[in-house]
Amino acid sequence: MSNEIVLPILPTSVIGSYPKPWWLRKVKRLWEMGKADDDDLMEAENDAVTAVVREQELAGIDIPSDGEQRREEMVEYFAERLGGFKFYGPVRVWGNNYFNKPAVVDKIVYKEPITLSEYLFLRKVSTRRIVKVTITGPYTIADWSFNEYYSTKEELVKELSSIINKELKMLADNGALFVQIDEPALTTHPDEVEWALELIDRTADNINAKIGLHVCYSNYRLLMPHLDNLRNISQLLLEFANRRFTDLDILKDFPLEIGLGVIDVHSKRIESPEEVSQAIKKALNYIDADRIYINPDCGLKLMPREVARLKMENMVKGTMIVREELKKRGREVTIFRTRM
């Protein structure tokens, strides 16, 4: 009997973050003021994860995440839990959005598992066979930090890569099937892309799980010459809705699966199911359905929760339209692959 996991064709997922319920934000504020204790916060976070996982599942998402309910910011969360970082204060990312950019001031040290308890709780509350865990990748942590300690950025990324490899191993050993490495900074410095991709791929060495790589808001063409060299990463998840589905031609002869971003996470306008289905069909001109997963462009955390929910519902409805058409051609399922 085969151990293969089968999913509906065009599996739907999220990139990771999802809006936090108002009451979690409130408890977090109370906790910050010392008016709620650690147990109160954990209870609220657990309840929030349960709620947003349920919300994703009700929307029809095949592979939910925990919505990163316990995290504030993707680099900050990991930097706070590793040794060697210091925080001086927030810096602007865009508009009036700021993040607490860390500085590397000493050798980076892996102290304890960071995402394992998140995964174990998610596994417990989700009814889906596969859930997704997201981890900020070594290159983005390095690029989005000030480096006051390591002599080169490459040296810093190497250190982070070996540390995150330990974290991934911990997750896979505990049953995680799908881990997404988030690397939004990957194409920021074109002359660094080659070694950065190599080190990111090395982060997933000897990990028995599906490894996705999420990149967004940048020039994807810089990645294309290097994708054939990837040994561990089987899926690239890219934002396309924000760029109005330009650049889809990169999917021609694409050697990996694509996590197709069909929902703009920076606009409150709710895409219609028809728009989503049309976007998927455009992608089908370049890549087979068997290699496409459907997701939003990026994390949904900046959207109002109701908008996020409606966007996910319509993303699934749009996917269903295409699934119906594929069904007529006898194509209903896809195999969950950990390697290409």
Next chain:
Amino acid sequence: MLKKLKDIGLDVGSDLMYFDDDIFYPFITDIQNVERGWLVRYYDNNYFVRNIVIKSKISLKTTRPWFTEKIGVYQKLSDLGFSEYIVALPGPLTIANYSIDEARVYVSKSQIMIDYARIIAEIAESYINNGIRVELHEPELCFTSQLTNELIRQIYVDLFSPLGEKVHLVTYFGVPNLEILNLLPRDLTLGIEAISLEKSREIFDKLKDFSSIRLGIVDSRNTKMEKIDDLISLVFKLEDKGIHIKYLSFNSMTEFLPEVIAYKKVKLLKRVVEAIKH
């Protein structure tokens, strides 16, 4: 914050772009036939701006709402008593680089640059007439390789050169190549970052020809504090080479730094100036 900066002894005051989303917005609200587009990375930073979608031929709005609002802000700031005031505007090459000609109304990118340059020069002149200097953020000069003599003439010589030293043509994230430096008019204040300059020593000779250099000696993209002695010796070295350093500044926008570090670096900058004066 401006009061604190004044107390340190900073000579040039600005609105610190506190009311701006980024270098392009709300500036573009003064321009006819453009809309805010989608988020794109600003050069090689973890910092994003919304690009500009051109719907039809661009022109300056007669009402200029953003200019009017800014002038009001600067009038209030004048009480703080800085020696000079300066306002940030996008450079025509840089804003053109972040614009999408969706309606395909322009035959070339150069035409977009020229139209932007006309608009920006008119706004710049209005600021200067109100006693406010202008810094044109033009990092694109460090990346482009397609500038022709004619284009530089039409943009910088014809439109900005008449405004003179009060226009700071600020380059950052690198240094313009030698050909571009050759073409730029010498009567503008050229902002150039010292970090990159160190790597391209052959540029020193070109800089001697500029009547006013604004040297970016403090790194606004790393929290690591520079050593004051290194900065002082760098300034002396460049002055010995005949470069007319009129301003010392950060090498790019301070919003890349946490406020506490930016503040420490402003103090460092002032200490460098004091040490040099002695």
